[in-house]
Structure formats: structure tokens, C-alpha cells
Amino acid sequence: MINEKEIIPRIIKGDIRAFSLLVDEYQKLIFHVAKRMIQNDADVEDVCQDVFIKIYKNIGSFAFKSKLSTWIAQITYSTSIDYLKKNRKHYIEFVSDEIIDYKTDDHSPADLLEQKDLSRYLTEIISELPTPYRLVITLFHLEEFSIQEIVDVTGMPDGTIKNYLFRARKLMKEKVKLYLKNDHARR
Amino acid sequence: MQDDKEKSLQQLLDLNKPLEHIPTSADQEDFTAYKILYSALRQEPEGGLSFSFKSKLLQQIKLEKARANDTKLYVIAGIVIFIGLIFLAFLAFSYSFVFMTYVDTIVKIAVFIGSALISLTAFHFFEEKYLKLER
Numbered sequence: 001m002i003n004e005k006e007i008i009p010r011i012i013k014g015d016i017r018a019f020s021l022l023v024d025e026y027q028k029l030i031f032h033v034a035k036r037m038i039q040n041d042a043d044v045e046d047v048c049q050d051v052f053i054k055i056y057k058n059i060g061s062f063a064f065k066s067k068l069s070t071w072i073a074q075i076t077y078s079t080s081i082d083y084l085k086k087n088r089k090h091y092i093e094f095v096s097d098e099i100i101d102y103k104t105d106d107h108s109p110a111d112l113l114e115q116k117d118l119s120r121y122l123t124e125i126i127s128e129l130p131t132p133y134r135l136v137i138t139l140f141h142l143e144e145f146s147i148q149e150i151v152d153v154t155g156m157p158d159g160t161i162k163n164y165l166f167r168a169r170k171l172m173k174e175k176v177k178l179y180l181k182n183d184h185a186r187r
Numbered sequence: 188m189q190d191d192k193e194k195s196l197q198q199l200l201d202l203n204k205p206l207e208h209i210p211t212s213a214d215q216e217d218f219t220a221y222k223i224l225y226s227a228l229r230q231e232p233e234g235g236l237s238f239s240f241k242s243k244l245l246q247q248i249k250l251e252k253a254r255a256n257d258t259k260l261y262v263i264a265g266i267v268i269f270i271g272l273i274f275l276a277f278l279a280f281s282y283s284f285v286f287m288t289y290v291d292t293i294v295k296i297a298v299f300i301g302s303a304l305i306s307l308t309a310f311h312f313f314e315e316k317y318l319k320l321e322r
Contacts, residue, residue: 020241028235031235041234045236049244053244057251118223137228141228141229142228166190169221169224174220177216180216180219180220
């Protein structure tokens, strides 16, 4: 764990070693957020590089009003969205129930039976969720951000975030239940 | 109604309460599925950044730093030259009779300095563009 108050002034002065410590500390967070939003590994690496360069250039504007991780996640989120928009990739800012029903109900029980590994299956159903759901799920469960921190990162109202969390988890739970039933029938 | 049940199960798992807090109305299948899901959501996505990522990034940062220093230098040089030109113009007005005899040489020097400055700025501009495309 790095001492932010000690390391940030060093980075502002141009200390590359201090910046290297920051890279070690936050590369996982940046990778997780970018990976869940963009998914393609090669593009994710480019976006992560852009994020770190933005951090280096703008660290002087970090005013310690939030956690450094929140500020970094915010930069990662906006850079990933810019990337998706620039490359005309599919990005839905607000998700309606109809889209979800269409997007996640395309596995037949036969497909499910072919999925031998539950964790791989779960990874797949997470990747099929709409981008905002994946982002909210990642920040809340994997990075253990609070709802307020997710509000700060995304700028979405807290009601929307709670709703996305609830709906995404409910949808995935139904998939897991179906998987477990099929798995039980197989045995 | 169903959503309320789902919400209470999710809240329970969010708060990480012990098992005795499971509402009696809750469906055991739902609870088991949620438990599996919650543990899967805490797992990191597969893969990661390449081993060379950090070294490439730090190299890029060093380049950015050098470029920022170059830009500062260009700005300072620009200001100094601008002040110098104002000073020369002032001298030209004050001692116009002397300047008239050297006007040819002064114009040649001014053209040389001007072209050098324009070339440097153009080089810097295209270098930036090229590096952006390379990235």
C-alpha cells in the first residue's frame, strides 16, 4: 500500500520511480475496469497506457477530495467510454429491461450442458451483460467500491447504480440456477 | 413481491451476514445460486497486462516528459526572440539614420532567424502528429 500524500508530490516533481510505484499499485484496478468495459485484450492494453499517461499529466489536479483509487477509476471509465465511442463499438449508456432479456437469454439448455466449468460459464455470462452492468458489478464486487464511490466514478445517480446492480445480479442468478439444475440432471 | 424477496437476499449477501439470517421465505435454490454468483463476482477477470507493459509505459512517460521540456524551451525561446525583435524595432525607430545603411544585412538576418523558427515549429508539430499516430 503506497502513501498517496508522500508519493503524489514526488510524481508532480517528475520522479519516474514514484510513478512506477503508482503503476504497481493501480494497474490491476485499471485493467479490471478497462477489461470489463472493452473486453478485447489488445485494445485494453492501449487504453490502460492512455489512462496512465493521463494520470501522469493530471496528477497535479488531484485535490485529495476523494480516494486516489476513485479518481483513477474515474479516468479509466471516461477513457474507456471515449475509446468505445471513437471506435464505434457497441455502448449503451442506459439499459432497459428489453435489451437485457434479449441479450442474456440466448443460451439453450443444451448449450448449458456443454458448459462443463461453472466458473468459465460465469465469466461468459458476465461478459454478455451490457457494459454499464459489467462496470457497476466490477467496481462493487471486485474492487469493493461503495455505491457513493461508484456514483463519483460514473456520474450516474445512485438509484440507477443500485438498480443496475440488482438487475444484473438477478439475471445472472437465474442463469446460475438453470446451470445448477442442468448439472444436477446430468448427474 | 418476487423482487422484494430477491432484494432481501441480495442485501443479506451484501452485508455478509451469517447463515442464520436467511429469511424463512427465501428459496434455498435462489440463495445457493446467489452465493455461487457472489463468490464468482469477486474473482479477477482472466489475463492481465503484458510483462512489457510497465517498461513500455515508463518509456512513453519519459518521452512525454522530454517533450514537455522541449515545449517549455520553445516557449521561452519564442518569448526571448519576441522581446529581442521589439528591442530591435525600437532601436530602428530611434536611430533610423544608422539603420538605413545596414537595412539589407538586418533584413537578411531577420529572414534567416524567421525561417529557422518556422522550420523548428513545423518539425515539432509534425513530430507530435507522427508520435500520436504511432501510439
